[in-house]
Amino acid sequence: MAVGPGTLPEFFPVPGIRLGIASAGIKKPGRKDLVVFELAPGSRVAGIFTRNQFCAAPVTLSRRHLSLASPRYLLINTGNANAGTGAQGMEDAIACCRALADQASISMEEVLPFSTGVIGEPLPVTKIVNALPQALEAVSGDRWAEAASGIMTTDTRPKGASRQVEVNGRTVTISGISKGAGMIRPNMATMLGFIATDALIAPDLLQSLASGLGEKSFNRITIDGDTSTNDACMLMASGQYGGPEITADSPDLAALRDALEQVYLELAHAIVRDGEGATKFVTIDVSGAASQQEALDVAYTVAHSPLVKTALYASDPNWGRILAAVGRAGVSGLDLNALEIYLGDVCLVRHGGRAEDYSEERGQAVMDREEITIAIDLKRGDVRETVWTCDFSHNYVTINAEYRT
Amino acid sequence: MAVGPGTLPEFFPVPGIRLGIASAGIKKPGRKDLVVFELAPGSRVAGIFTRNQFCAAPVTLSRRHLSLASPRYLLINTGNANAGTGAQGMEDAIACCRALADQASISMEEVLPFSTGVIGEPLPVTKIVNALPQALEAVSGDRWAEAASGIMTTDTRPKGASRQVEVNGRTVTISGISKGAGMIRPNMATMLGFIATDALIAPDLLQSLASGLGEKSFNRITIDGDTSTNDACMLMASGQYGGPEITADSPDLAALRDALEQVYLELAHAIVRDGEGATKFVTIDVSGAASQQEALDVAYTVAHSPLVKTALYASDPNWGRILAAVGRAGVSGLDLNALEIYLGDVCLVRHGGRAEDYSEERGQAVMDREEITIAIDLKRGDVRETVWTCDFSHNYVTINAEYRT
Numbered sequence: 024m025a026v027g028p029g030t031l032p033e034f035f036p037v038p039g040i041r042l043g044i045a046s047a048g049i050k051k052p053g054r055k056d057l058v059v060f061e062l063a064p065g066s067r068v069a070g071i072f073t074r075n076q077f078c079a080a081p082v083t084l085s086r087r088h089l090s091l092a093s094p095r096y097l098l099i100n101t102g103n104a105n106a107g108t109g110a111q112g113m114e115d116a117i118a119c120c121r122a123l124a125d126q127a128s129i130s131m132e133e134v135l136p137f138s139t140g141v142i143g144e145p146l147p148v149t150k151i152v153n154a155l156p157q158a159l160e161a162v163s164g165d166r167w168a169e170a171a172s173g174i175m176t177t178d179t180r181p182k183g184a185s186r187q188v189e190v191n192g193r194t195v196t197i198s199g200i201s202k203g204a205g206m207i208r209p210n211m212a213t214m215l216g217f218i219a220t221d222a223l224i225a226p227d228l229l230q231s232l233a234s235g236l237g238e239k240s241f242n243r244i245t246i247d248g249d250t251s252t253n254d255a256c257m258l259m260a261s262g263q264y265g266g267p268e269i270t271a272d273s274p275d276l277a278a279l280r281d282a283l284e285q286v287y288l289e290l291a292h293a294i295v296r297d298g299e300g301a302t303k304f305v306t307i308d309v310s311g312a313a314s315q316q317e318a319l320d321v322a323y324t325v326a327h328s329p330l331v332k333t334a335l336y337a338s339d340p341n342w343g344r345i346l347a348a349v350g351r352a353g354v355s356g357l358d359l360n361a362l363e364i365y366l367g368d369v370c371l372v373r374h375g376g377r378a379e380d381y382s383e384e385r386g387q388a389v390m391d392r393e394e395i396t397i398a399i400d401l402k403r404g405d406v407r408e409t410v411w412t413c414d415f416s417h418n419y420v421t422i423n424a425e426y427r428t
Numbered sequence: 429m430a431v432g433p434g435t436l437p438e439f440f441p442v443p444g445i446r447l448g449i450a451s452a453g454i455k456k457p458g459r460k461d462l463v464v465f466e467l468a469p470g471s472r473v474a475g476i477f478t479r480n481q482f483c484a485a486p487v488t489l490s491r492r493h494l495s496l497a498s499p500r501y502l503l504i505n506t507g508n509a510n511a512g513t514g515a516q517g518m519e520d521a522i523a524c525c526r527a528l529a530d531q532a533s534i535s536m537e538e539v540l541p542f543s544t545g546v547i548g549e550p551l552p553v554t555k556i557v558n559a560l561p562q563a564l565e566a567v568s569g570d571r572w573a574e575a576a577s578g579i580m581t582t583d584t585r586p587k588g589a590s591r592q593v594e595v596n597g598r599t600v601t602i603s604g605i606s607k608g609a610g611m612i613r614p615n616m617a618t619m620l621g622f623i624a625t626d627a628l629i630a631p632d633l634l635q636s637l638a639s640g641l642g643e644k645s646f647n648r649i650t651i652d653g654d655t656s657t658n659d660a661c662m663l664m665a666s667g668q669y670g671g672p673e674i675t676a677d678s679p680d681l682a683a684l685r686d687a688l689e690q691v692y693l694e695l696a697h698a699i700v701r702d703g704e705g706a707t708k709f710v711t712i713d714v715s716g717a718a719s720q721q722e723a724l725d726v727a728y729t730v731a732h733s734p735l736v737k738t739a740l741y742a743s744d745p746n747w748g749r750i751l752a753a754v755g756r757a758g759v760s761g762l763d764l765n766a767l768e769i770y771l772g773d774v775c776l777v778r779h780g781g782r783a784e785d786y787s788e789e790r791g792q793a794v795m796d797r798e799e800i801t802i803a804i805d806l807k808r809g810d811v812r813e814t815v816w817t818c819d820f821s822h823n824y825v826t827i828n829a830e831y832r833t
Binding site for chain 1: 481
């Protein structure tokens with residue numbers, strides 16, 4: 024049902040980063056539900072977290088620890104989101120971090136916890152703690168594919184990306200995994216991303232990259248407009264690539280940023296492609312905006328419109344619905360007669376109505392494809408933003424309207 | 429499929445207001461697709477219109493005429509929305525108004541046009557003009573039920589309300605009809621409301637009532653978040669009730685306002701009950717807000733959340749989805765641990781998680797009903813807002829994902 028082949032790449036191991044997997048039996052016995060990232064000393068980490076105010080204990084704790092220490096471990100569990108668990112949830116998250124810290128002879132603040140899965144149920148701390156030795160004993164640099172599967176909840180397939188790029192005459196490796204497909208009761212299929220590189224990156228630059236790249240990828244995807252309580256996207260840089268520290272002034276920064284951006288985008292897009300019931304991968308490209316805010320308002324209004332999304336499901340080049348969505352996006356003084364809307368390279372709307380040169384055949388050909396681009400040129404500025412989403416199908420409803428048994 | 433019985437009331441005729449119906453063959457031959465309201469001289473009219481910037485010619489023209497003259501006729505056609513029709517669309521709307529004005533010996537500005545139906549196709553002016561005599565010849569005060577059917581497009585049933593109230597020792601009558609069920613390609617099932625009364629209401633007060641009552645009813649319903657290009661809700665007051673002019677200081681104003689409010693609410697709710705694929709009528713009541721804006725932000729975020737709406741379809745008391753929607757409503761500094769969420773009178777959420785005294789049985793009993801109230805007390809102020817919506821079902825997708833034949 025997902026869009027596109029979604030094959031995992033061959034992962035390049037990232038020097039300084041090792042992964043471990045375990046079965047803690049958090050929800051399903053025997054399932055790989057615990058993943059650890061082990062970071063060599065000197066590694067730097069930056070990330071972005073959910074903006075949802077209903078925010079799980081692990082998110083609060085990870086944020087806190089990140090501000091206090093350089094992380095040595097990321098501890099990820101599925102099967103339980105430790106969300107909606109109040110004060111007890113915070114204690115439980117702390118207990119897991121402390122247990123790992125004890126086993127690794129580090130301090131608790133050097134562990135970042137991440138949880139995803141059932142909400143409102145207490146984290147099974149004992150099960151997690153008991154599985155830590157298993158997770159830690161066989162850490163290795165080439166367990167990326169297993170980790171990609173290990174962080175899945177409602178995903179139908181694992182998601183990963185891996186590249187190498189020349190920086191300062193040396194090879195830099197970037198590997199990453201992600202998860203997230205929507206929210207299913209009682210699970211919250213949190214959006215998570217973990218990207219690691221052996222580049223040696225100045226701390227401020229690392230945060231700037233994590234924020235900027237995360238913003239333009241993970242924060243530009245939407246399946247149904249809902250954001251989870253546990254979303255996070257972390258960038259880990261071990262610094263072991265063998266070359267000088269990369270700063271904002273480095274000539275090869277552009278090449279590094281481009282490669283990171285490709286990885287971030289692949290991982291973010293993979294989440295959309297695996298969206299619940301998705302049959303279309305849709306790019307909504309808004310250009311000619313007067314500000315970032317209005318570009319995003321337009322893009323998200325179109326991306327969230329149930330009428331546009333059901334039309335996409337129907338492969339229906341319904342310009343009226345797209346224009347109506349643009350018209351209600353709240354852009355002050357928008358001239359509907361000035362803007363243009365394209366489906367792929369076919370002009371659909373011009374002068375406030377269907378383009379005179381539009382042909383049903385050409386428009387239909389675009390909509391029949393699995394990958395569709397809706398391009399909206401507002402013609403009132405030069406700001407551009409892109410958002411990615413999928414369609415609304417019967418399966419979306421089926422998946423999300425589970426009856427209690 | 430719609431929610432509740434939806435029976436039309438017995439309509440009270442409104443002195444000074446007569447209705448006419450015709451078949452113009454705009455889209456389907458033989459169908460009643462033209463409705464006129466004839467207003468006695470001295471009648472006053474006020475209304476609210478769509479805020480969608482993609483706004484149809486008739487809306488622009490009605491607004492303009494309303495500012496220039498006291499309307500004598502409302503001219504409503506179905507089968508064609510005259511939207512996305514550019515300059516030609518405006519000429520066509522004018523031509524229809526002019527034709528009616530000629531036949532009634534009045535000026536064009538005294539006619540308010542309203543259109544709903546197919547978009548992007550030229551208004552069949554000749555057909556409409558040719559049907560005007562038929563519409564005008566048998567105008568009568570008791571054709572409300574026919575008119576309710578005459579303005580339908582994608583509605584599955586006609587919608588009306590009618591009441592009487594004592595004002596200044598006299599009987600005031602209020603009758604109204606509405607339409608709107610969502611948007612179907614290529615039609616836009618515009619939301620329209622027409623409420624008439626024989627009360628004699630001071631002009632400023634009339635506008636204030638039309639805006640205020642419209643705001644708290646028609647502007648508080650949402651099926652899928654999409655707003656049409658042709659939405660309008662008009663209040664016509666013939667002034668013929670036999671008593672003194674009602675002003676902001678009249679002692680009986682409260683009774684009149686209450687009666688009008690009941691009619692507005694019935695008509696607006698009827699639209700939600702007939703929402704595409706609706707199986708639930710849902711009241712989302714947000715109280716304890718610090719401002720109207722945040723109350724509405726929370727209410728609409730919950731009302732538009734596909735995950736909440738599919739849970740409603742599944743009769744699933746999914747507190748996590750409701751809380752996640754509240755959490756992303758953008759309310760600055762919201763304390764998730766302070767708020768409370770009720771399903772009917774069953775407390776579902778307290779202290780940031782499922783209420784300790786919540787029982788699955790009681791929650792399920794509420795969700796199994798067709799009429800559901802979700803009450804959210806933000807505990808940070810004293811502002812309250814209510815929004816009404818319906819669920820997302822498989823049928824919603826089916827209706828809106830029509831394949832081209």
